[in-house]
Amino acid sequence: MTAYTASPSEHTDEHYLAMDLLRFTTAGSVDDGKSTLIGRLLYDSKAIFEDTLENLERVTEQRGEETLNLALLTDGLRAEREQGITIDVAYRYFATPKRKFIIADTPGHIQYTRNMVTGASTANLAIILIDARKGVIEQTCRHSFIASLIGIPHVVVAVNKMDLVDFSEARFQEIVAQYSEFASRLNIPDIKFIPISALHGDNVVENSARTPWYKGGSLLYTLETVYIGSDLNHIDPRFSIQTVIRPNNDAHHDFRGFAGRVAGGVFKPGDDIISLPSGLPAVIKSIHGPEGELAEAFAPMSVAITLDREIDSSRGDLFAKPHNQPAVTQDVEAMVCWFAPAKLNPSGKYILRHATRETKCAIKAVRYKVNINTLHKNTEDLTIGMNDIGRIHVRTAVPLMIDPYKRNRTTGSFILIDEFTNETVGAGMILWPDGSERSPAEQFADMGGL
Amino acid sequence: MSSYNLTHLAQLEHEAIFVLREVAAQFERPALLFSGGKDSIVMARLAQKAFAPAKLPFPLVHVDTGHNFSEAIEYRDWFAEDVGARLIVRYVADSIKAGRCQEEKGPNPSRNGLQTVTLLDTIEEFKFDACLGGARRDEEKARAKERFFSHRDEFGQWDPKNQRPELWNLFNGRKNQGEHFRVFPLSNWTEMDVWQYIAREKLKIPSIYFSHQRRIVNRNGVLLAESPYITLLDGERYEERTVRYRTVGDSTCTGAVESPASTMAEIIQEVASARVTERGTRADDKRSESAMEDRKKAGYF
Numbered sequence: 001m002t003a004y005t006a007s008p009s010e011h012t013d014e015h016y017l018a019m020d021l022l023r024f025t026t027a028g029s030v031d032d033g034k035s036t037l038i039g040r041l042l043y044d045s046k047a048i049f050e051d052t053l054e055n056l057e058r059v060t061e062q063r064g065e066e067t068l069n070l071a072l073l074t075d076g077l078r079a080e081r082e083q084g085i086t087i088d089v090a091y092r093y094f095a096t097p098k099r100k101f102i103i104a105d106t107p108g109h110i111q112y113t114r115n116m117v118t119g120a121s122t123a124n125l126a127i128i129l130i131d132a133r134k135g136v137i138e139q140t141c142r143h144s145f146i147a148s149l150i151g152i153p154h155v156v157v158a159v160n161k162m163d164l165v166d167f168s169e170a171r172f173q174e175i176v177a178q179y180s181e182f183a184s185r186l187n188i189p190d191i192k193f194i195p196i197s198a199l200h201g202d203n204v205v206e207n208s209a210r211t212p213w214y215k216g217g218s219l220l221y222t223l224e225t226v227y228i229g230s231d232l233n234h235i236d237p238r239f240s241i242q243t244v245i246r247p248n249n250d251a252h253h254d255f256r257g258f259a260g261r262v263a264g265g266v267f268k269p270g271d272d273i274i275s276l277p278s279g280l281p282a283v284i285k286s287i288h289g290p291e292g293e294l295a296e297a298f299a300p301m302s303v304a305i306t307l308d309r310e311i312d313s314s315r316g317d318l319f320a321k322p323h324n325q326p327a328v329t330q331d332v333e334a335m336v337c338w339f340a341p342a343k344l345n346p347s348g349k350y351i352l353r354h355a356t357r358e359t360k361c362a363i364k365a366v367r368y369k370v371n372i373n374t375l376h377k378n379t380e381d382l383t384i385g386m387n388d389i390g391r392i393h394v395r396t397a398v399p400l401m402i403d404p405y406k407r408n409r410t411t412g413s414f415i416l417i418d419e420f421t422n423e424t425v426g427a428g429m430i431l432w433p434d435g436s437e438r439s440p441a442e443q444f445a446d447m448g449g450l
Numbered sequence: 451m452s453s454y455n456l457t458h459l460a461q462l463e464h465e466a467i468f469v470l471r472e473v474a475a476q477f478e479r480p481a482l483l484f485s486g487g488k489d490s491i492v493m494a495r496l497a498q499k500a501f502a503p504a505k506l507p508f509p510l511v512h513v514d515t516g517h518n519f520s521e522a523i524e525y526r527d528w529f530a531e532d533v534g535a536r537l538i539v540r541y542v543a544d545s546i547k548a549g550r551c552q553e554e555k556g557p558n559p560s561r562n563g564l565q566t567v568t569l570l571d572t573i574e575e576f577k578f579d580a581c582l583g584g585a586r587r588d589e590e591k592a593r594a595k596e597r598f599f600s601h602r603d604e605f606g607q608w609d610p611k612n613q614r615p616e617l618w619n620l621f622n623g624r625k626n627q628g629e630h631f632r633v634f635p636l637s638n639w640t641e642m643d644v645w646q647y648i649a650r651e652k653l654k655i656p657s658i659y660f661s662h663q664r665r666i667v668n669r670n671g672v673l674l675a676e677s678p679y680i681t682l683l684d685g686e687r688y689e690e691r692t693v694r695y696r697t698v699g700d701s702t703c704t705g706a707v708e709s710p711a712s713t714m715a716e717i718i719q720e721v722a723s724a725r726v727t728e729r730g731t732r733a734d735d736k737r738s739e740s741a742m743e744d745r746k747k748a749g750y751f
Contacts, residue, residue, distance in 0.1 A: 018457060019457060020456070020457060020458055020461075021456075021457075021458035021461050021462075088611070090587075090591075090594045090595050091587045091638070092588075092594065093638070093640045095640075095642070099458075100458040102638055114615050115615070118615040118616060121618045122618060229455055232454070234454045242471040242472060243471050243474055243475040245501055245503075246504065247503045247504040247505070249504075251503070252503045255503055255504075259501075261468045288502070290460075290463050290467060290496075290499045298454045299454075300464055300465070301456070301464050302463075302464040302465075304502075339615050353620050354620075356472075409618060410618065413617070413618050413620065414620070415617060415620045422622070423614060424614045424615050424616075424617075427615070427617045
């Protein structure tokens with residue numbers, strides 16, 4: 001197993017500055033080698049430094065373990081090291097000459113579904129680990145459902161511990177068939193299967209001689225090459241105003257810049273826009289990015305937009321185009337994932353934060369709860385407790401400018417906040433309405449495959 | 451469609467600007483913690499861009515231990531003047547004088563931990579409700595667990611096991627009276643990203659980041675600069691070496707690295723081939739396995 005070497009010359013300016021970014025998350029149950037895999041990726045891509053490694057060697061020795069315990073790399077908090085478990089999402093960074101990577105490393109325990117949802121919310125890709133001896137188990141289904149619900153475009157199913165099944169192609173194919181059957185009920189556009197041994201490094205960085213029957217790329221190769229250029233929405237123009245920049249000085253007397261981040265589509269100077277919810281039209285005069293004036297702005301750029309006329313727009317309002325607008329509504333159908341120990345109050349009031357808008361809201365109905373292991377819809381038991389996922393109807397105090405989550409992860413998502421504790425208690429993914437003729441049920445089928 | 455791609459550095463830049471603007475919009479009295487170190491320089495530069503052509507909508511705040519490198523302090527003052535920002539400096543020495551905390555004993559007394567007292571007092575004095583910090587998740591294992599918006603209770607404490615989930619780009623800055631937030635716009639940046647950005651933006655940085663001659667003492671592998679705050683132990687002596695700093699903190703706990711790198715390009719080459727973490731030069735992290743976690747829980751940066 002040769003270690004992956006990024007020589008310093010590969011970090012020259014042009015090279016480094018041309019790299020793109022892949023955010024991925026890892027999901028697996030407690031003993032399927034997730035931490036070992038991450039440790040392996042960091043170790044082989046030389047993202048682990050000598051002092052960290054020495055520390056690791058020392059701790060491994062203290063614990064009386066024989067092989068280097070790469071899992072210890074990911075447990076940052078004292079309680080985690082003491083209990084040998086991962087409690088919270090940890091973020092890791094590594095780079096190869098092709099790409100830079102951010103890993104949201106989430107714990108696999110059942111009680112930490114909220115962490116997986118958190119880690120997955122910004123991810124382009126999820127690695128789902130399966131123990132080759134055990135095959136597809138309940139947790140695999142749960143993790144895959146969450147990946148589908150949260151709209152991760154790419155899933156890599158890493159069939160791990162292949163060394164313990166003698167690198168058997170038959171066993172691998174059996175698991176591929178098992179998983180594919182289950183996944184046909186989900187909405188994951190891109191699924192790849194890779195047989196690996198995280199412990200020994202087979203097919204992690206380089207293709208293994210022990211799996212000559214496997215013709216695909218190694219895990220790292222897959223991470224480096226998966227196409228993410230179309231993961232963001234570049235079709236529907238959406239821009240939520242964060243704040244208005246008014247310099248109030250002589251040099252920029254009339255400057256009034258609407259600052260925010262493009263959530264979808266493309267904006268150019270000269271474009272007709274419409275400010276929502278007011279419906280006031282205007283024309284874009286200029287767009288200012290971090291490096292000066294821009295000819296166009298697209299997601300996820302942070303810019304300031306000036307208009308040809310004075311219109312009354314402020315934080316929470318949204319710019320779209322006259323011919324392509326989101327729904328403006330106070331009624332929202334959504335899937336919600338619950339995070340708080342206190343159950344969702346089916347007639348309660350919460351604070352809802354959507355894009356840059358914050359409003360009070362009331363839960364109007366709980367439609368059903370999802371059994372996240374079987375994907376069964378439960379309409380009898382409607383209590384939504386911690387780590388539960390269900391479908392709700394919410395009414396907001398002011399209109400929201402929404403798109404279905406499936407179409408846009410920014411204008412299609414919200415969080416619920418407890419009015420009294422200020423804790424973030426739930427995450428919502430909007431199902432309805434959208435511009436199509438499809439019913440909420442059909443759309444939900446699109447999203448979660450239920 | 452393929453042209454709608456951003457490089458990773460641009461993505462990090464746009465993300466940080468989004469976070470900075472959220473802070474200005476969600477809080478009444480934010481402040482930007484500015485030490486003159488490379489991370490706070492990058493953060494301040496991003497803040498300039500976030501609100502241009504207007505000025506920074508918050509003051510720069512520095513907690514001065516009195517053991518800082520003079521180069522960083524000079525830079526701090528020059529920078530505040532250059533960007534036209536209000537600079538607030540509070541001194542650990544004043545906290546000690548007022549009996550709010552005590553100087554450490556021993557051959558290596560550090561005021562690093564004492565900064566927490568002065569910082570929390572400063573937050574209370576100005577009623578800051580959000581403090582922007584340049585900390586990054588790749589720096590240290592406890593920091594890897596940090597949120598962008600990190601909630602602090604009325605005692606300024608961090609509760610790592612009970613953090614708010616942070617989804618998508620929805621940042622929940624709601625809080626009760628007396629509580630505040632620490633916000634880290636550079637959460638997803640690595641040391642390499644920071645240097646590349648400094649190079650791309652042609653930012654000025656304090657001279658101690660570049661190679662220079664300095665008298666140092668090697669204590670437990672950490673090269674400490676000569677200073678009146680360090681007492682030499684038996685067998686220790688100062689020697690002149692060619693060094694530079696990778697991180698700039700308190701001079702009593704920040705070690706130098708031996709390095710000939712005297713240009714930005716050479717520094718970047720050095721970072722690319724570095725085999726030791728940046729905080730490996732920090733004596734404050736070497737005190738115990740969870741030294742950073744313990745300080746952060748108490749209200750440290």
